[in-house]
Amino acid sequence: MGGKKAPREQIDHIIAHDATCGADAYACECLTCGAKLRFALPIAVERYVAALKKFQRAHAGCADSAAAVESVENPPVENPPVAYDSGPATRQHIDQVRGQIDRFITALRVRALDHDLSKLGAPEKAVFDRFTPMLAGLTYGSAAYFETLGKMKPALDHHYRSNRHHPEHHRAGVQDMGLVDLIEMLCDWYAACQRHRDGNFAKSLAINAKRFAIAGPVYELLVNTAVAMDWILPPDTVATEDGHEPPRAG
Numbered sequence: 001m002g003g004k005k006a007p008r009e010q011i012d013h014i015i016a017h018d019a020t021c022g023a024d025a026y027a028c029e030c031l032t033c034g035a036k037l038r039f040a041l042p043i044a045v046e047r048y049v050a051a052l053k054k055f056q057r058a059h060a061g062c063a064d065s066a067a068a069v070e071s072v073e074n075p076p077v078e079n080p081p082v083a084y085d086s087g088p089a090t091r092q093h094i095d096q097v098r099g100q101i102d103r104f105i106t107a108l109r110v111r112a113l114d115h116d117l118s119k120l121g122a123p124e125k126a127v128f129d130r131f132t133p134m135l136a137g138l139t140y141g142s143a144a145y146f147e148t149l150g151k152m153k154p155a156l157d158h159h160y161r162s163n164r165h166h167p168e169h170h171r172a173g174v175q176d177m178g179l180v181d182l183i184e185m186l187c188d189w190y191a192a193c194q195r196h197r198d199g200n201f202a203k204s205l206a207i208n209a210k211r212f213a214i215a216g217p218v219y220e221l222l223v224n225t226a227v228a229m230d231w232i233l234p235p236d237t238v239a240t241e242d243g244h245e246p247p248r249a250g
Contacts, residue, residue, distance in 0.1 A: 014056050028055045032062035104180065111165070111184045118162040127155035136195050141207035167212045174214050186222055190231050202232040 013031045017024045026048070028037040037055045039048060119128050131152050138145040149156065160168035165184035170176035177185070189208060193199040205226060209219050226232045 013062060014059055016052065028052050030055075030059040030062055033059065035059060107180045108183060111180060115165075115184065115188070116159075116163065118159055124155045124159050127152050132195075137197060139198055140193065140196050140204050141211070173212050174218055182218075182222070183225075186225060190226070190229075201226065205232070 015029055015031060017027045017029065024036065024038065026039055026041065026043075028051075029035070035055075037051060039051070118124055131148055134148055135145065138148060156168075160166045163169060164177075165181050165188055167173040167177070167185070174182070174185075189204060190201055193201045193204045205222060209215065209222075214222070223232070223235050227234055
């Protein structure tokens with residue numbers, strides 16, 4: 001019982017030239033190794049065909065050998081990586097940061113416009129009209145200073161309830177405040193210090209640290225910001241009411 005013959009393997013790297021190729025007319029060539037089999041024409045067909053088959057058998061493996069060498073020297077690369085350009089992502093990040101900084105700027109502008117407006121109306125204005133000149137002549141943090149604040153209590157209570165940049169506005173004081181609150185508070189403290197004839201902002205910071213239980217990283221933040229704004233000298237020159245700085249983190 002006969003079966004079908006297996007299909008003959010196609011050999012594409014061995015070719016025969018036609019009559020138009022001059023010295024290579026009817027020659028057989030291996031495109032892989034470059035070998036050529038030329039004939040003196042005319043030649044008997046049987047001899048020509050036999051020579052072609054012999055040449056084909058001799059060079060049939062050239063393609064496999066060449067492919068093996070090429071695979072070692074030039075291994076295939078699947079999905080070669082595309083050069084990454086970080087520019088677009090960086091520009092997007094910059095735009096996002098600018099947008100969030102603009103939000104902080106807007107929030108601070110609102111605070112600047114609204115700052116202490118409650119002092120311009122009842123029940124605060126009449127009290128501040130009376131006591132502000134007195135406070136200007138007192139040393140900040142002194143017993144006389146706090147005694148005068150006690151006389152202003154009803155107006156101050158209203159002021160603290162109406163303005164969140166004061167630690168007294170918050171149940172846990174400074175610990176409940178955000179950065180925008182702290183920035184407005186620090187600016188308020190600096191401006192208030194300028195009202196006192198003997199104002200010293202470095203000393204006022206230390207007094208307020210004790211008054212409002214501010215220590216560690218939050219105090220460091222306030223001092224470092226004041227230095228950056230040129231309101232005080234560097235931290236190693238900051239004095240307190242008793243000649244010592246409040247405890248620092250670390």
